[in-house]
Amino acid sequence: xxxxxxxxxxxxxxxxxxxxxxxxxxxxxxxxxxxxxxxxxxxxxxxxxxxxxxxxxxxxxxxxxxxxxxxxxxxxxxxxxxxxxxxxxxxxxxxxxxxxxxxxxxxxxxxxxxxxxxxxxxxxxxxxxxxxxxxxxxxxxxxxxxxxxxxxxxxxxxxxxxxxxxxxxxxxxxxxxxxxxxxxxxxxxxxxxxxxxxxxxxxxxxxxxxxxxxxxxxxxxxxxxxxxxxxxxxxxxxxxxxxxxxxxxxxxxxxxxxxxxxxxxxxxxxxxxxxxxxxxxxxxxxxxxxxxx
Amino acid sequence: xxxxxxxxxxxxxxxxxxxxxxxxxxxxxxxxxxxxxxxxxxxxxxxxxxxxxxxxxxxxxxxxxxxxxxxxxxxxxxxxxxxxxxxxxxxxxxxxxxxxxxxxxxxxxxxxxxxxxxxxxxxxxxxxxxxxxxxxxxxxxxxxxxxxxxxxxxxxxxxxxxxxxxxxxxxxxxxxxxxxxxxxxxxxxxxxxxxxxxxxxxxxxxxxxxxxxxxxxxxxxxxxxxxxxxxxxxxxxxxxxxxxxxxxxxxxxxxxxxxxxxxxxxxxxxxxxxxxxxxxxxxxxxxxxxxxxxxxxxxxxxxxxxxxxxxxxxxxx
Numbered sequence: 001x002x003x004x005x006x007x008x009x010x011x012x013x014x015x016x017x018x019x020x021x022x023x024x025x026x027x028x029x030x031x032x033x034x035x036x037x038x039x040x041x042x043x044x045x046x047x048x049x050x051x052x053x054x055x056x057x058x059x060x061x062x063x064x065x066x067x068x069x070x071x072x073x074x075x076x077x078x079x080x081x082x083x084x085x086x087x088x089x090x091x092x093x094x095x096x097x098x099x100x101x102x103x104x105x106x107x108x109x110x111x112x113x114x115x116x117x118x119x120x121x122x123x124x125x126x127x128x129x130x131x132x133x134x135x136x137x138x139x140x141x142x143x144x145x146x147x148x149x150x151x152x153x154x155x156x157x158x159x160x161x162x163x164x165x166x167x168x169x170x171x172x173x174x175x176x177x178x179x180x181x182x183x184x185x186x187x188x189x190x191x192x193x194x195x196x197x198x199x200x201x202x203x204x205x206x207x208x209x210x211x212x213x214x215x216x217x218x219x220x221x222x223x224x225x226x227x228x229x230x231x232x233x234x235x236x237x238x239x240x241x242x243x244x245x246x247x248x249x250x251x252x253x254x255x256x257x258x259x260x261x262x263x264x265x266x267x268x269x270x271x272x273x274x275x276x277x278x279x280x281x282x283x284x285x286x287x288x289x290x291x292x293x
Numbered sequence: 294x295x296x297x298x299x300x301x302x303x304x305x306x307x308x309x310x311x312x313x314x315x316x317x318x319x320x321x322x323x324x325x326x327x328x329x330x331x332x333x334x335x336x337x338x339x340x341x342x343x344x345x346x347x348x349x350x351x352x353x354x355x356x357x358x359x360x361x362x363x364x365x366x367x368x369x370x371x372x373x374x375x376x377x378x379x380x381x382x383x384x385x386x387x388x389x390x391x392x393x394x395x396x397x398x399x400x401x402x403x404x405x406x407x408x409x410x411x412x413x414x415x416x417x418x419x420x421x422x423x424x425x426x427x428x429x430x431x432x433x434x435x436x437x438x439x440x441x442x443x444x445x446x447x448x449x450x451x452x453x454x455x456x457x458x459x460x461x462x463x464x465x466x467x468x469x470x471x472x473x474x475x476x477x478x479x480x481x482x483x484x485x486x487x488x489x490x491x492x493x494x495x496x497x498x499x500x501x502x503x504x505x506x507x508x509x510x511x512x513x514x515x516x517x518x519x520x521x522x523x524x525x526x527x528x529x530x531x532x533x534x535x536x537x538x539x540x541x542x543x544x545x546x547x548x549x550x551x552x553x554x555x556x557x558x559x560x561x562x563x564x565x566x567x568x569x570x571x572x573x574x575x576x577x578x579x580x581x582x583x584x585x586x587x588x589x590x591x592x593x594x595x596x597x598x599x600x601x602x603x604x605x606x607x608x609x610x
Contacts (some may be wrong), residue, residue: 030418033411037425040484045428047450048440062443063450103339110336116328125333132344134596136545136589139566140573140582141350144359145342164343167336186327196329225433228547228566232573242435242548249439249552258443265436276431280424287489288496 052076052262059259075263083248083264087239089271094155095240096223099162103219104212106163107170112204114171115178126175132168137161139232146233153237161233162226166219177211178204214286224272241268348589355583361576373583382568383587390544390564390588393479397543400483402535405490406528410520412491413498423495427488434485438552441481442468445553468554471561478562482549486542490535497531498524533603540599544592 043064051059052075054067079085114126142161143152151157181204189199227242235243248264251257276283355373359366377383408426412419429437444450445467455463467477501524509519547566550556556563556571563571565588573581 029411029414030416033418033422036408036411037422041425041428043450044440044444047444051443061446061448061450061453063453106336106339110333113328113330113332117324117330125337129336129340132340134541134592135348136585136592137344138347138351138582138585138589140569140578140585141347141354142343144350144354144578145347149342160339160343163339167340167344171336190327196327196332199327200332221431225435225548227433227435227551228570231570242433245433245435245439261439262443265433265439269432269436272431273428276427277424280427284423284427284492288492 048262048265051258052266054259056257056259059262060256062258062262071259072263075259076267079248079260079263079267082251082260083244083267084239085241085244085264085267088241088244091155091234091239091243092224092241095158095162095234095238096220099159099166099223100216100219102159103163103166103170104215107167107215108174108205108208108212109200111171111174112178112200115175116183126171130168130172130175132165133172137165137229139229142229143232153234155234155238158230158233158238161229162219162223165229166222169219170215173211173215174208177208181207210286213282217283217286221272351582351586351589354579355586357579359579359582361578369579373579377580377583383584385560386563386565386568386584387587387591389475389562390591393475393482393546393550393562393564394540394543396476396479397482397486397546398536398539400480401486401490401539402532404483404487405535406494408487408491409494409498413495423488423491426491429485430488432485434548435552437481437485438549441484441549442553445477469558471559474554474558475562478550478553479543481553482543482546483539485549486539490539493531493535494528497528501527529603529606533600533606536603537596537600541592541596544588544595 047062047064050064050066051062053070053072055069055071058067110129114122114129146152146154146157146161149157151160185203185207186199189203194202225242227240227246230238230240230243231246234240245261245264245268248257249261354366356368356370357366358369358372374383412422412426446452447464447466447469451467452463452465455465468474470477505523505527506519509523514522545566546564547570550562550564550567551570554562556567565584569581569584569588572584
């Protein structure tokens with residue numbers, strides 16, 4: 001605290017001391033931030049990276065030490081076969097791409113109507129449509145419904161389940177966004193004789209790009225990483241990356257295949273991590289503006 | 294700043310028909326033609342088949358003896374509930390799930406808020422740190438669970454680091470305690486999602502006007518007073534969103550618990566979804582359905598009061 005001022009008024013001293021503390025914190029903050037990153041995130045991820053390159057014996061107790069000799073190639077090759085990575089990657093994409101495109105297309109079409117029509121029945125429909133944000137999916141009876149439809153264990157069934165689960169999220173985000181689009185934009189197209197579907201496609205859909213990209217990121221994240229619903233719907237019938245990670249992890253009787261588990265974790269996380277690092281600025285601003293609008 | 298309210302939001306009212314120009318005689322009809330209700334059909338068909346129908350079936354099949362051991366399904370009334378209550382499983386799983394959800398909500402918001410306050414200024418270091426803290430959010434929860442199972446073993450990396458720092462042999466079985474393991478797993482869950490909470494809080498902090506903070510500074514308010522009296526109350530919408538999503542998300546949690554403990558030790562971390570997964574695997578479909586219904590009812594019973602209370606707090610401000 002500064003004591004050089006001659007008979008300072010109490011208010012001034014206090015303000016000065018706050019400013020001083022502020023100055024110290026300004027210099028200290030980057031150090032604390034880097035330390036937090038190192039201890040909380042970098043260290044666990046480092047353990048994953050080095051353990052994925054060790055032999056089974058060395059990886060018995062995963063730690064921060066570097067492997068004595070690197071075994072990335074062997075571990076990745078082994079896990080590539082044992083975890084059927086190509087099939088799992090194909091399965092994950094086969095389910096994720098149609099599910100995300102489908103839920104975005106159908107969800108935003110419905111949101112447009114729900115945002116523009118405001119009578120009582122539509123308010124009820126809207127409440128019903130977004131109820132899935134809160135309600136947990138009925139995971140056991142979904143299997144029953146799929147069996148009755150002949151879709152049990154199929155990619156189509158899985159796509160339908162994901163679409164049903166995330167439809168509410170899309171409708172909630174998009175309806176709020178459509179309400180901010182002025183009616184006049186639609187009117188202009190209508191005067192030119194465009195039908196409703198054309199108005200939606202040419203006027204509304206292009207304006208939805210920001211909110212749809214946020215929804216895409218979030219839903220891709222959930223679908224790509226989902227294992228719980230996949231267990232029930234396609235477990236044992238279709239390979240997806242998380243399902244096969246579970247298999248690899250459960251294969252070792254006493255879970256001592258850490259080198260393989262972590263090699264699989266690296267392989268599986270890479271696609272999303274690369275996308276995230278390339279587009280991180282847009283992703284972060286998209287998520288924050290979407291959630292706290 | 295308004296946070297998406299998870300409860301029903303009354304739709305904005307349309308301008309009165311008279312305000313829309315005299316040349317349109319029947320604006321209601323035109324409105325119908327311009328925004329046809331049939332566009333709702335595809336979305337609602339998907340919702341009906343894949344979401345509402347299974348939910349309705351939950352109420353029906355919880356009252357049956359549906360299992361993989363019998364060909365036909367018979368009505369048994371409340372037998373499943375009675376079995377689950379008398380065996381103590383229902384209350385145990387329910388208690389574990391609720392404790393887990395509350396712990397996750399507390400930890401995730403605490404960590405997220407601390408990180409947001411730490412990384413608030415827009416510097417190069419902070420931007421890098423924000424990206425790093427978001428990496429666990431992008432990773433699979435199952436993968437995160439396995440990573441921490443390895444780190445938290447009695448002779449795992451966490452105990453090795455603690456031993457080195459404290460200068461004595463530490464061998465805490467983090468995942469082997471019937472009391473504390475639930476807390477540890479909740480911490481792992483919070484670790485995975487704290488980056489998302491941090492982002493929401495950062496966005497919330499950004500909306501607080503610089504003038505208000507400057508005024509507080511001129512009045513001689515300390516950093517702590519400014520935070521307690523001004524910034525935290527103004528973060529209410531972000532708190533609502535974060536608490537609601539953390540609470541409801543972890544009620545429905547599975548991956549991290551499955552990958553770290555699988556419900557153990559002695560089933561003390563067996564949340565509802567682990568029970569559902571286990572009994573489904575054993576072919577006891579009706580019991581799994583009953584628990585799924587319990588989860589549904591509890592989430593409904595919890596969600597609306599929680600969201601209403603949090604939103605009421607926002608309105609007071």
